[in-house]
Amino acid sequence: MEYHYPIDYDWSTQEIVDVIKFYEAVEKAYEKGINRDELLNAYRRFKEIVPGKAQEKKLCGKFEELSGYSPYKTVKTVREANSGEMIRMR
Template sequence: MEEEYPMPFSLEWTKEEIIDVMEFFQVIEEAYEKPVRKETVLAKYRRFKQIVPSKSEEKQYFRDFDEKAAVSCWKTVQQAEKQEAGEAFKMI
């Protein structure tokens, strides 16, 4: 997605955590542009959950990003979970 917009993050996170969360959001965007591998999405999501373990915080970050990027983080993660091992998929 070509449009530039701020990705949600917390000032309490380390530089590494901010980069990891940004990589998660980037793979979500990629899933709407081209096929991405199930394992890539789920690995980035697992790391995101280590940084943001609270379900309510996760929902807030997802909502903020979804609105700005016109994507659905949760639907993308759900679609990844449905895929067979090694499969790539693209969101429509």
């Protein structure tokens, strides 16, 4: 897809890379399916970088607006799944 990931330019290069990995994990959940634990680990790292709910909501909302993929729904599904399960969003 042709869009830019929502990021904060005050983050370090590694933090930007890790946030993009979370966005890519959400994309993978919609496009191919992803292991629950892999996505959960990417989300946990995302939350280390974006601990506040307001900023998380803003970034995830922008990502959903640009991509059509919902990080909120994906993470909700991941939390309800069992360890090792494949997550496939529709």
